[in-house]
Amino acid sequence: xxxxxxxxxxxxxxxxxxxxxxxxxxxxxxxxxxxxxxxxxxxxxxxxxxxxxxxxxxxxxxxxxxxxxxxxxxxxxxxxxxxxxxxxxxxxxxxxxxxxxxxxxxxxxxxxxxxxxxxxxxxxxxxxxxxxxxxxxxxxxxxxxxxxxxxxxxxxxxxxxxxxxxxxxxxxxxxxxxxxxxxxxxxxxxxxxxxxxxxxxxxxxxxxxxxxxxxxxxxxxxxxxxxxxxxxxxxxxxxxxxxxxxxxxxxxxxxxxxxxxxxxxxxxxxxxxxxxxxxxxxxxxxxxxxxxxxxxxxxxxxxxxxxxxxxxxxxxxxxxxxxxxxxxxxxxxxxxxxxxxxxxxxxxxxxxxxxxxxxxxxxxxxxxxxxxxxxxxxxxxxxxxxxxxxxxx
Amino acid sequence: xxxxxxxxxxxxxxxxxxxxxxxxxxxxxxxxxxxxxxxxxxxxxxxxxxxxxxxxxxxxxxxxxxxxxxxxxxxxxxxxxxxxxxxxxxxxxxxxxxxxxxxxxxxxxxxxxxxxxxxxxxxxxxxxxxxxxxxxxxxxxxxxxxxxxxxxxxxxxxxxxxxxxxxxxxxxxxxxxxxxxxxxxxxxxxxxxxxxxxxxxxxxxxxxxxxxxxxxxxxxxxxxxxxxxxxxxxxxxxxxxxxxxxxxxxxxxxxxxxxxxxxxxxxxxxxxxxxxxxxxxxxxxxxxxxxxxxxxxxxxxxxxxxxxxxxxxxxxxxxxxxxxxxxxxxxxxxxxxxxxxxxxxxxxxxxxxxxxxxxxxxxxxxxxxxxxxxxxxxxxxxxxxxxxxxxxx
Numbered sequence: 001x002x003x004x005x006x007x008x009x010x011x012x013x014x015x016x017x018x019x020x021x022x023x024x025x026x027x028x029x030x031x032x033x034x035x036x037x038x039x040x041x042x043x044x045x046x047x048x049x050x051x052x053x054x055x056x057x058x059x060x061x062x063x064x065x066x067x068x069x070x071x072x073x074x075x076x077x078x079x080x081x082x083x084x085x086x087x088x089x090x091x092x093x094x095x096x097x098x099x100x101x102x103x104x105x106x107x108x109x110x111x112x113x114x115x116x117x118x119x120x121x122x123x124x125x126x127x128x129x130x131x132x133x134x135x136x137x138x139x140x141x142x143x144x145x146x147x148x149x150x151x152x153x154x155x156x157x158x159x160x161x162x163x164x165x166x167x168x169x170x171x172x173x174x175x176x177x178x179x180x181x182x183x184x185x186x187x188x189x190x191x192x193x194x195x196x197x198x199x200x201x202x203x204x205x206x207x208x209x210x211x212x213x214x215x216x217x218x219x220x221x222x223x224x225x226x227x228x229x230x231x232x233x234x235x236x237x238x239x240x241x242x243x244x245x246x247x248x249x250x251x252x253x254x255x256x257x258x259x260x261x262x263x264x265x266x267x268x269x270x271x272x273x274x275x276x277x278x279x280x281x282x283x284x285x286x287x288x289x290x291x292x293x294x295x296x297x298x299x300x301x302x303x304x305x306x307x308x309x310x311x312x313x314x315x316x317x318x319x320x321x322x323x324x325x326x327x328x329x330x331x332x333x334x335x336x337x338x339x340x341x342x343x344x345x346x347x348x349x350x351x352x353x354x355x356x357x358x359x360x361x362x363x364x365x366x367x368x369x370x371x372x373x374x375x376x377x378x379x380x381x382x383x384x385x386x387x388x389x390x391x392x393x
Numbered sequence: 394x395x396x397x398x399x400x401x402x403x404x405x406x407x408x409x410x411x412x413x414x415x416x417x418x419x420x421x422x423x424x425x426x427x428x429x430x431x432x433x434x435x436x437x438x439x440x441x442x443x444x445x446x447x448x449x450x451x452x453x454x455x456x457x458x459x460x461x462x463x464x465x466x467x468x469x470x471x472x473x474x475x476x477x478x479x480x481x482x483x484x485x486x487x488x489x490x491x492x493x494x495x496x497x498x499x500x501x502x503x504x505x506x507x508x509x510x511x512x513x514x515x516x517x518x519x520x521x522x523x524x525x526x527x528x529x530x531x532x533x534x535x536x537x538x539x540x541x542x543x544x545x546x547x548x549x550x551x552x553x554x555x556x557x558x559x560x561x562x563x564x565x566x567x568x569x570x571x572x573x574x575x576x577x578x579x580x581x582x583x584x585x586x587x588x589x590x591x592x593x594x595x596x597x598x599x600x601x602x603x604x605x606x607x608x609x610x611x612x613x614x615x616x617x618x619x620x621x622x623x624x625x626x627x628x629x630x631x632x633x634x635x636x637x638x639x640x641x642x643x644x645x646x647x648x649x650x651x652x653x654x655x656x657x658x659x660x661x662x663x664x665x666x667x668x669x670x671x672x673x674x675x676x677x678x679x680x681x682x683x684x685x686x687x688x689x690x691x692x693x694x695x696x697x698x699x700x701x702x703x704x705x706x707x708x709x710x711x712x713x714x715x716x717x718x719x720x721x722x723x724x725x726x727x728x729x730x731x732x733x734x735x736x737x738x739x740x741x742x743x744x745x746x747x748x749x750x751x752x753x754x755x756x757x758x759x760x761x762x763x764x765x766x767x768x769x770x771x772x773x774x775x776x777x778x779x780x781x782x783x784x785x786x
Contacts, residue, residue: 078755081762086717120766275712275764312765319668324479362471369474371668372705373513374767 001383002050003033007043010057010362014040015334015347021326022061022364030060032354035383040348059364061329063127063355063381064310065336065346067155068247068268068297071117072110072145073135075101077302081276095135096166098302102135102145111148117300118152118389121308125376127355128336128345130297132195134159137166139183146190151391155340157223158187161196161203161211176207180214188218193244195223198234205233212241221341227251228273239263245295245339250274250282261290266339269331270299271316272307281320284327295335296328315371325368354383394776395443396426400436403450403755407433408727408740414719415454415757423453425747428776433741452757454722456520456748456774457703458729458739460548461640461661461690464510465503465538466528468494470695474669488528489559491695495528495538504541510693511545511782514701518769520748521729521738523690525588527552530559532576539583544784548733550616551580554589554596554604569600573607581611586637590618591627598626605634614734620644621666632656638732640690643667643675654683659732662724663692664709665700674713677720688728689721708764718761747776 012018012028029046031039039047075098102110118129131153133145142160149156160179168175184194194215198208202225212222221244226234228248235256238246246260247268260267267287274281287294296313299305307313310332317328337346344353359366360377367375378385405411405421422439424432432440468491495503511522524546526538535553542549553572561568577587587608591601595618605615614637619627621641628649631639639653640661653660660680667674680687689706692698700706703725710721730739737746752759753770760768771778 076755078758078762082718082758085711085761086719087715123767124765272764275708276762278712306763307765309765315668315765318478319671322480325475326479362469365471365475368478369471369669370699371665372517372700372702372708372765374516 001034003031003038004051004053005029005031005046005049006053006055006060006356007046008057009043009055009060011059011364012040012348013059013061013329013333013364014349015062015330016349021324021330030348030356032380032383035354037348037350037352037354040350055358057362058377059359059361059366061357061359061364062333062346062348063357063379064125064332065128065340065342066121066126066298066310067130067245067295067336067339068270068299069129069131070134070299070301071129071131072114072133072148073098073102073302074105074110074113075302080303095163095303098135099137099166103138103141107144107148110144111151114148114152115389117308121298121300122379122381122389123376123387124309124311125357125379126308126310127379127381128155128340128342129153130155130157130193130340132157132159133187134162137162139178139186142183143186143190146187150190152389153392154192156191157193157195158184158191158215158220159195159197160184160187161208163197163202176210180211184214184218188220191220193223194220195225197225198232198237199225199228200230205237208234209237209241212243216241223247227256231256235259239265244341247297248273250279252282252286254286257286257290257292260287261292266293266295266335268295268297268339269317269321270297270305271313271320272305273299274320275316276306277304281316283322285322293335293338294331295339296331297336297339311367311375312372314367318368325365329364329367354380356380394427396424396431397444397446398422398424398439398442399446399448399453399749400439401450402436402448402453404452404757405433405741406452406454406722406726406757407742408455408723409742414717414723423741423749425773425776428747430741430743430745430747433743448751450755451770452752452754452759454750454752454757455726455739455741456750456772457518457725458521458733458735459514459519459691459703460523460638460688460729460732461663461692462522462524463527463692463694464522464524465507465526465541466491466495466695467498467503467506468695473696488556488696491528492530492559496531496534500537500541503537504544507541507545508782510701514691514693515772515774515782516769516780517702517704518750518772519701519703520750520772520774521548521733521735522546523548523550523586523733525550525552526580527555530555532571532579535576536579536583539580543583545782546785547585549584550586550588551577551584551608551613552588552590553577553580554601556590556595569603573604577607577611581613584613586616587613588616588618591625591630592618592621593623598630601627602630602634605636609634616640620649624649628652632658637734638688641666643672645675645679647679650679650683650685653680654685659686659688659728661688661690661732662710662714663690663698664706664713665698666692667713668709669699670697676715678715686728686731687724688732689724690729690732704760704768705765707760711761718758722757722760747773749773
């Protein structure tokens with residue numbers, strides 16, 4: 001693989017040196033070699049490389065780390081969305097309609113759809129994406145979803161505990177046994193993480209504890225969907241069990257905030273879900289004051305947040321959640337990496353993955369200042385400039 | 394110019410026939426000839442043409458008609474935006490900082506910048522854009538801005554009455570005389586429209602009336618920035634004087650709504666401005682109930698709404714203003730055309746301009762369902778598929 005030097009970077013968001021929240025270096029350069037960042041410094045002193053690219057003053061940031069997606073599913077819920085947004089009465093098919101569509105979709109078609117979504121995400125600057133199962137809810141389909149996800153990313157999450165499978169709706173204890181038993185046994189070799197949707201209508205705190213404990217026993221890291229609709233105590237459970245991330249966090253008690261701040265559990269916000277369900281947005285002031293770490297993710301899914309765009313989520317976080325533009329960009333890069341316990345992505349430092357985004361803008365603030373605009377101009381993933389999400393080796 | 398037939402359109406939004414708010418035809422085709430729509434009908438009975446394109450089930454809509462932009466200016470207000478969104482105290486340079494930057498920018502550089510912004514807009518589906526002056530505020534610079542605008546669009550608006558020029562801040566009567574006198578004389582041959590920013594801190598209702606009357610006398614159509622920050626009586630004035638559109642309309646009295654509904658004046662909403670200034674959004678329920686016509690526009694400008702993306706404005710209008718997805722798409726196409734009193738754009742009908750947008754989606758609802766995603770796949774403007782905003786002949 002040829003080395004490459006990118007010079008003339010107007011603002012380089014390193015996340016760890018330079019000015020402000022984003023660790024900005026002005027008039028900077030980066031050298032890429034063998035898929036990694038090999039050198040960072042002033043443009044004027046950049047070493048030579050096999051290939052030279054002039055950023056001509058554009059900003060360069062780390063590729064976005066989207067730590068929460070449901071990017072393997074069948075079907076689409078256009079009609080449901082249209083009805084909800086038109087105020088018409090409707091009976092929500094909800095997650096179950098996607099489960100039915102997903103079960104009916106052949107594996108290769110699921111893979112092609114996931115590839116399209118991740119390519120769309122990459123063109124908006126995402127270079128690392130977590131992908132969950134959770135629309136199968138039976139052993140065979142969950143296994144198929146995890147197998148598809150693992151073709152595209154290291155960050156595969158087993159979410160058998162998304163909702164109770166429709167055929168076991170009256171026998172939820174049996175479904176919890178299945179998830180923590182046979183389904184987990186199939187899932188564990190394919191996944192890095194286990195996740196539970198702990199919420200009214202999904203799983204209770206006690207069920208969540210049992211499923212997470214079984215996952216940990218099977219060698220998986222812990223994640224949690226919690227506090228989306230209510231203050232449930234689930235966030236505190238996640239911190240207690242050492243989860244890497246509590247996702248949604250729309251409603252947090254002061255105790256939850258304290259628990260998060262005194263742990264290395266990340267609070268992951270998904271403002272696209274509040275946008276598309278017309279829920280109120282969470283605010284970050286208490287987390288900031290307490291010194292907690294937070295991330296932004298897309299929650300890409302066909303029901304409540306059918307976006308792959310991290311720039312859109314950044315603009316929402318600034319408009320609605322009280323983040324400064326710098327805080328939001330950091331949450332979408334370094335924050336996502338922390339939520340995945342990754343040190344090799346979400347920052348621009350020697351030795352990190354060469355996952356870079358060049359903006360058609362002089363400053364990362366433009367991601368919030370110019371909402372809805374396609375500002376992602378060029379993307380390098382693993383040191384290679386690309387327009388497609390390439391599968392794993 | 395070769396004729397072209399586009400077949401296999403999954404959903405064609407004609408605006409005037411077929412189902413629902415968007416006049417949808419399913420499995421449709423369109424023939425383009427000499428820059429116009431020559432035929433619309435079922436895909437199976439489409440006539441032959443010199444070139445054939447298969448939409449493969451994608452949705453096709455009219456190009457967006459963005460009836461309110463300030464797309465000629467110098468400078469950028471990144472630091473001001475960052476400070477505002479970070480909650481830091483700052484003294485707003487506001488419009489005047491853009492006036493200073495614009496006056497200092499050579500005409501050809503202004504033209505290159507406008508071309509870049511309009512190209513960006515086109516790639517998000519905009520095929521007709523109104524462009525205002527208003528960052529010159531002296532005779533020579535206003536003339537330069539209008540000349541630049543007229544290189545790119547027929548819909549040129551003279552907005553000398555944006556704010557009082559800084560050098561005449563203490564002599565506002567003199568500035569009103571200038572706008573309605575020497576500045577208008579220079580502007581009238583270059584513009585189709587005259588516009589006034591009628592608001593506290595800008596121009597009073599009486600000043601507005603005088604400037605609009607002078608513009609009408611000079612042969613210009615009337616537009617108005619009004620009711621952005623307060624219920625000022627300006628909207629009623631605009632209707633009374635026969636303005637084509639009242640823009641912003643963030644605060645409307647019941648009388649304003651009635652006046653709009655009983656006239657052919659369009660209410661134009663610019664939700665991007667509410668987004669970027671954290672103002673409350675207007676709602677459309679009263680206008681819908683009263684039978685008024687409304688449009689959505691970008692208000693593209695470097696201070697309060699630095700977006701060119703009509704899909705972003707559509708998603709906001711659905712999330713925040715009470716529009717159904719169909720109403721929002723209609724407001725961004727046919728609504729914008731009505732706000733510009735154009736019958737040849739904003740619809741897909743035989744004889745209309747062949748300004749078409751093909752989405753990478755099966756249904757126009759996706760413009761709201763998939764917020765922040767680049768869904769505009771291909772754009773035809775004046776019958777020619779393009780990725781650049783070509784200047785006028």
